[in-house]
Amino acid sequence: MKKPASKSKPLSRGFNVVALGGGTGLSTLLRGLKELLPRRRDEPASNLQPINGLTAIVTVTDDGGSSGRLRRENRILPPGDIRNCMVALSQDEALLSRLFQYRFHAGRGLVGHNFGNLFLAALTHVTGDFAEAVRVSSKVLAIRGRIFPSTVSNVSLVATLEGGRRVHGETRITASRTPIKKLALFPRSVRPLPKAIEAIHEADLILLGPGSLYTSILPNLLIPEIANAIAKSKAPRVYIANLMTQPGETSVYALADHLRAIRQHTERRVIDWVVANRQPVSPEVAKRYRAQGAEPVAVNLEGLQRLGYCVVLDNLLEEHGVIRHNHARLARLLHEEFLSSRRPARRGLS
Secondary structure (H helix, E strand, O other): OOOOOOOOOOOOOOEEEEEEEOHHHHHHHHHHHHHHOOOOOOOOOOOOOOEEEEEEEEOOOOOOHHHHHHHHHHOOOOOHHHHHHHHHHEOOHHHHHHHHOOEOOOOOOOOOOEHHHHHHHHHHHHHOOHHHHHHHHHHHOOEOOEEEEOOOOOOEEEEEEOOOOEEEOHHHHHHOOOOEEEEEEEOOOOOOOHHHHHHHHOOOEEEEOOOOHHHHHHHHHOOHHHHHHHHHOOOOEEEEOOOEOOOOOOOOOOHHHHHHHHHHHOOOOOOOEEEEEOOOOOHHHHHHHHHOOOOEOOOOHHHHHHOOOEEEEEOOEEEEOEEEEOHHHHHHHHHHHHOOOOOOOOOOOO
16 A cells, blocks of 8 residues: 655755855855855754855956966966855865965976966866866865856956056056046957856845955956846845955045946946945054055945945954954854845845
């Protein structure tokens, strides 16, 4: 006699989070979000419902340092920001960080290269495709989450500065001290990675930043299909504000200026919420950054309100010689504010 089929409870599909950016800002964010992914049995349980899927969409316009050399000499996409994301999402971050961030100090042709960059460059040649190299290496290294380049096109940045001068290349743009008026991709017709668009369509939360405004955040948004996919999304779209201004990009920018620049470069609205730090920088650290031309990003709530944004403020600062976001606190804040309720009500400024 057949046993009646047991009715299993439907499984919750969980939350899908997409983070777009580059540089140390994106890897810091991923490091915190990784802890909210489903945990292994031997790890302590979190009291927050875990994120089901975590996807990083990474800009590929870097042309400096080891990444720039590999890009020019091997005709591959710059691997540096991808490498940092792999380290941040790895299960054994301490060991992988030491290996992938190891920089060669001797050897003709090797000096200045990171092992992780060389690893990705070699795998690109083996597989014949940069995106496939990222996928395979992520699998081999047991990455918790997915990493996609925003495009597999050989794309670079072109900035029009105040006064009309045009500057080509990320390194030259960052080195310039003239304010940036407009940013563009070259070539202009760049197609995104289809899986990146698919991830945005499936997202329950879309995050932009923290990171360099003109060289990490905007390059992704300058790809029309990416910007349009974000604009059409029903998910909360959150900009995570930088802690400090950046010489060569945002020297005199308040937070509202960052958002105005994003609106200037996108045809449709891509941000609803802003998460910003309210914790003061210690005087000694502020003095050291000031000597390098950087200041804490000013948060003008009235200006942000006039632009139509909802703002969440919290103590997000961490100081260990350098200023970084407290990745654990930031991840928890994002979960509590935007995922604990799937359709968060648009609230006033806090």
